[in-house]
Structures are given as structure tokens and as C-alpha cells.
Amino acid sequence: MDITRSLRKEDAQHKWFEIDATGKTLGRLATRVAIILRGKDKPYFTPHVDCGDYVIVTNADKIVLTGAKWDDKVYYSYTGYQGGMKAKNAKEMQTRHPDSLVLHAVRGMLPKNKLGRAVLQKLKIYATAEHPHAAQSPVKIEL
Numbered sequence: 001m002d003i004t005r006s007l008r009k010e011d012a013q014h015k016w017f018e019i020d021a022t023g024k025t026l027g028r029l030a031t032r033v034a035i036i037l038r039g040k041d042k043p044y045f046t047p048h049v050d051c052g053d054y055v056i057v058t059n060a061d062k063i064v065l066t067g068a069k070w071d072d073k074v075y076y077s078y079t080g081y082q083g084g085m086k087a088k089n090a091k092e093m094q095t096r097h098p099d100s101l102v103l104h105a106v107r108g109m110l111p112k113n114k115l116g117r118a119v120l121q122k123l124k125i126y127a128t129a130e131h132p133h134a135a136q137s138p139v140k141i142e143l
Contacts (some may be wrong), residue, residue, distance in 0.1 A: 032106035061098035
């Protein structure tokens, strides 16, 4: 009889992966990144343990949105004061903070608890092709 084994936090091995976002659709990229961050692509996935890998997303400023989402998709932020609701469309977010589009998409696909916040720390997003993680020798993934 086979026994299902749970992975312990100490036994998890984290690898580094690099994904080039040039010409990739935002949602499809975000789902793949969320799966790798969470560790769901591994045979020893354990839901309550951070067993996922580190992901570096480069060229986030060259992401693609389909249809009229550049103008219609709206991101809201609230300052905490009355009348402090601010809204920006995807085009404005792309020009000011190109990494935030990917960050918002991936954050929405992760658990809303301590584990989700810990997993999100392993996501590194850069607007250009350069990143400071060459020492970790990340493996390039083609989507």
C-alpha cells in the first residue's frame, strides 16, 4: 500500500526560473507563473507548505492585453480618506509601473493568507531584460 507523504518546509528545494514576457498575454503568463510559484507542477506538492520555485519575469513592459483591455481594464486603489478612490486603466499602469500589471494578475491567483504572501515574495518582476539574479543561474522557460 502506498502512503501519501507530506512535504516538510525544511525538505523543500527551490529552483530559479526566468520567463521572458515579450509578446505574452497577461492572463496566460500569470497562470503559469502562479502554478510555478505555488509548486503545483511538482509531484510532491503539499497545499500548506511553500514548496514552489522562484520566478523572474523580464520584459514586463512588453506584455500583451487582448481586445480593448488597455482602455477598459481598470485598477482601483483607495487612500483611506473620503473621496480617496483612485482609478487607473491598464495603459496608465503600464506607463508608470510596468511590473504592476503582472504583480496584480499573479497576486489574484494566489491564496489570500500568510502562505500566499510568502509565495509572492519569490516573484521578481523587471521591466527590462536585465536582472540582478544571474548568480542564481535561473533556467529559462518558454511559454
